Amino acid sequence: QKEVEQDPGPLSVPEGAIVSLNCTYSNSAFQYFMWYRQYSRKGPELLMYTYSSGNKEDGRFTAQVDKSSKYISLFIRDSQPSDSATYLCAMMRNSGNTPLVFGKGTRLSVIA
Amino acid sequence: SQTIHQWPATLVQPVGSPLSLECTVEGTSNPNLYWYRQAAGRGLQLLFYSVGIGQISSEVPQNLSASRPQDRQFILSSKKLLLSDSGFYLCATGGDRGRSSYNSPLHFGNGTRLTVT
Numbered sequence: 001q002k003e004v005e006q007d008p009g010p011l012s013v014p015e016g017a018i019v020s021l022n023c024t025y026s027n028s029a030f031q032y033f034m035w036y037r038q039y040s041r042k043g044p045e046l047l048m049y050t051y052s053s054g055n056k057e058d059g060r061f062t063a064q065v066d067k068s069s070k071y072i073s074l075f076i077r078d079s080q081p082s083d084s085a086t087y088l089c090a091m092m093r094n095s096g097n098t099p100l101v102f103g104k105g106t107r108l109s110v111i112a
Numbered sequence: 113s114q115t116i117h118q119w120p121a122t123l124v125q126p127v128g129s130p131l132s133l134e135c136t137v138e139g140t141s142n143p144n145l146y147w148y149r150q151a152a153g154r155g156l157q158l159l160f161y162s163v164g165i166g167q168i169s170s171e172v173p174q175n176l177s178a179s180r181p182q183d184r185q186f187i188l189s190s191k192k193l194l195l196s197d198s199g200f201y202l203c204a205t206g207g208d209r210g211r212s213s214y215n216s217p218l219h220f221g222n223g224t225r226l227t228v229t
Contacts, residue, residue, distance in 0.1 A: 008153075034217050043116075043202050043220035044156075088156070090217075099146075099171070100218055104155035 003027050006089055006103030015112050019076040023089035023103045026070065030091040030101075033065050035074045038086045038105065047087075048074065079110045114139035116221035118203050124227045131176075131190040133224050135203030138184070145186040146204040146218065147178055156202070162186060198228045 006023045013019055021035075032051055036044035048063040050056045056063045062075040072091075076083055089103040115138045125131060137143050147159040158171045160178035168178050175194050179187045186203060206218035 032217070036220075041223075041225065043204075043222045046217055046219060049217050092217075099158050099161065102156040104153070 003101050004089065004091060004103045007106055008104055010107040010109060012109045012111060013079055015079060015081060015110055017079050017110070019074075019079050019083070019108060019110075021074040021076075021087050021089075021106050021108070023072050023091075024070055025072075025091060025101075027093070027101075028067070028070065029093045032092040033063070033072050034090040034092075034100070035061075035063055036088040036090060036102075038088060040085075044088055081110050081112045084109045114143070114205060114219060116203055116205060116219065118201075118221040118224055120224055121222070122225045122227075124229060125193050126229055127195055128192050131188070131193050131197070131226070133188040133201055133203075133226075135186045135188075135221060136184055137186075137203075137205050140184070140205065142183060143205040145180065146206070147186065147188050148202040148204060148220075150200040150202060150223075151198070160188070193228045195228050198226055200225050 004023055004025045035048040037047050038044040048056060048061060050063050050065055053065050053067045060077045064073040072089060086105040086107045088105040090100045092100050117136045119134060144163050146161045148156045149159055150156050160168055160170055162168050162180045165180050165183055175197060176188060176190050200223050202223045203221045204218040
C-alpha cells in the first residue's frame with residue numbers, strides 16, 4: 001500500500017461548482033498536512049497548511065483533516081477557471097528534518 | 113519573503129552529455145534546500161536535500177549528484193545523462209538549520225524541464 005493515495009483525475013467541473021479533492025494515507029505518524037496548487041510548467045505553490053485533525057479556512061478554500069480515517073480533503077467554493085491546475089496533497093511526520101510525502105496530484109479543470 | 117531562482121527553464125540534452133542545473137535562494141539564511149524530480153504519472157520524487165554548505169543527503173541512488181558550494185546555492189549535476197533522467201526538476205526550500213522542516217513547509221522554484229534525447 002502506498003503511503004499517500006490521490007486520485008489523478010482529471011476532474012472537470014462547471015464554473016461556480018464546489019470542488020472536493022481528497023487524499024488517503026496509511027502512516028498514522030503523519031501530523032502536518034499540506035495542499036499545493038501547480039499550474040502547468042510551474043512549481044507547486046503552497047495553498048493550505050494544517051496540523052493534526054480539524055478544519056482550516058482561507059477564502060474560498062477549506063482544508064479538512066480526519067486523522068481517525070486517515071483522510072484529508074480540500075474544498076474549493078465558487079470555483080473559477082483560474083482554479084484549473086493540478087492539486088497535490090503532502091504530509092509530514094512530527095519529527096526532525098523528515099521529508100514531505102506527496103500524493104501524485106489531481107488535475108482539475110473548471111469550465112466557464 | 114524568500115525567492116527561489118532556477119535556470120534554465122527548459123533544456124534538451126543528448127544521452128551521455130553532462131548536466132548542471134543551478135538553484136539560488138534569496139530572502140532567507142541557512143535554508144534547508146531540496147531537489148525534487150517530477151515525472152509524468154509518478155508524482156514528486158525527492159532526490160537530494162542539504163541542511164548546510166557541503167552537506168548533502170541522497171534519497172535515491174541514481175545517475176545524479178548534488179553540491180552546495182554556498183549557503184544559498186544548490187547544484188544538481190550528472191556526468192552522463194540517461195533517457196530516464198528526463199523530467200521536471202524542482203528546487204525547494206523549507207526550514208533552516210535552527211528549525212526543523214515541519215515548522216516551515218516547502219516552497220518551490222519554477223523548475224527546469226529536462227528532455228534527454
